[in-house]
Amino acid sequence: MNKNNYCVIMSGGIGSRFWPFSREARPKQFLDFFGTGRSLLQMTFDRFKKIVPIENIFIVTNEGYQQMTADELPELNPDQILLEPMRRNTAPCIAFASYRINAINPNANIVVAPSDHLIMKEDEFLTVVNKAYEFVEKNDTLLTLGIRPSRPETGYGYIQMSDEHVDGVTKVKVFTEKPNIDLAKVFYESGEFLWNSGIFIWNSRTITESFRQHLPEISNRFDQGKDLFGTDKEKAFIDENFPFCPNISIDYGIMEKASNVCVQAADFGWSDLGTWGSLYDITEKDENANAALVSETLFYDSAENIVTLPDGKLAVIQGLEGYIVAEANNVLLICKKDDEQRIKQFVTDVKLKYGEEYI
Incomplete structure (x- = not known):
């Protein structure tokens, strides 16, 4: 070296x-x-x-x-x-x-x-x-x-x-x-x-x-x-x-x-892993282009979603297309992938209404 x-x-x-x-x-x-x-x-x-x-x-x-x-x-x-x-x-x-x-x-x-x-x-x-x-x-x-x-x-x-x-x-x-x-x-x-x-x-x-x-x-x-x-x-x-x-x-x-x-x-x-969309792009997907990280997930009539929950949790998703479903600690986010640029605004709104607890 x-x-x-x-x-x-x-x-x-x-x-x-x-x-x-x-x-x-x-x-x-x-x-x-x-x-x-x-x-x-x-x-x-x-x-x-x-x-x-x-x-x-x-x-x-x-x-x-x-x-x-x-x-x-x-x-x-x-x-x-x-x-x-x-x-x-x-x-x-x-x-x-x-x-x-x-x-x-x-x-x-x-x-x-x-x-x-x-x-x-x-x-x-x-x-x-x-x-x-x-x-x-x-x-x-x-x-x-x-x-x-x-x-x-x-x-x-x-x-x-x-x-x-x-x-x-x-x-x-x-x-x-x-x-x-x-x-x-x-x-x-x-x-x-x-x-x-x-x-x-x-x-x-x-x-x-x-x-x-x-x-x-x-x-x-x-x-x-x-x-x-x-x-x-x-x-x-x-x-x-x-x-x-x-x-x-x-x-x-x-x-x-x-x-x-x-x-x-x-x-x-x-x-650059800057967004949920970039993470979705590089994650392995099922036959309907759904991606699940860490948690167990069952998809029904659903496509092009990305789901992540705490280890040990199970998600059953029915009828969703093109969504982010993410849970961590005390927050659950359900958001359209195409609208993920709004997440920063969600965080600002949560901070204004509920304080630092969820940030």
Whole structure:
């Protein structure tokens, strides 16, 4: 393993689109979706430790999940769990980890990945990441992994490839937000677009300079305390300054603005597991396209549903088509799959009417 290679796993979200399975007290990255005995976070860690020294893996999470993260990943030292005092989206999260790693090794090559992605073809994925490490070690480029689309998909962002290349890797022409179905069909049929995986690779100097160029409101603050990262004064500095960082994603803040962005096209069985629909897509189904997770289920006159209940419970479903049926703890959700974008609103309404008990 290359000692200059590092990994940052972002694990601070609450996964509200997977409510009620994902709850604020235990969000989706800490859940075992497939009955394997390993949570999504553990599966992500298991994947990267095959190619990255364990001491070079960092988890960035909300300070409320410190103990949960430590319990799930006992191989990590406490100082490898970086604690955000509040949620400020992915750009401040990545800046925090980048400044910490830069304090340890200014020659670091860094992969940044969400904690809740599913990778079906792990060997292919690790081969792609290793090649990406080699690329960013030699090139001051912001590299992202793009997934070859298998269908017109409205749930993912897209990356348009240009005709230019850097050391054999394609430069990005433009990032595009989630399209409507007509535009998604155009993207798919053109062959010029890839799904945006949200997995990034760069070297330490490139990402640090990118923050200074495109998000100085973050770098100016962190530069003031750059000598504190990795010391016992780091936490106090982060607690004081992190809340003043803008709430902005790395995509909006840097990737869409920078001119030195490349994309590596890949196909390694990727799903971002962002919604019940994405989980349904990759789950084994019966002859009527019904999917059941963990619990026992009997379907009658029903099709294209996804059902998950606590282990040991039985669901008997009759006459439903295209529904999500999900029970967890004290909440039962029955919602049309096509309307799952409303789940975040359901959560907001529940919180307003009933308080935190069901969130």
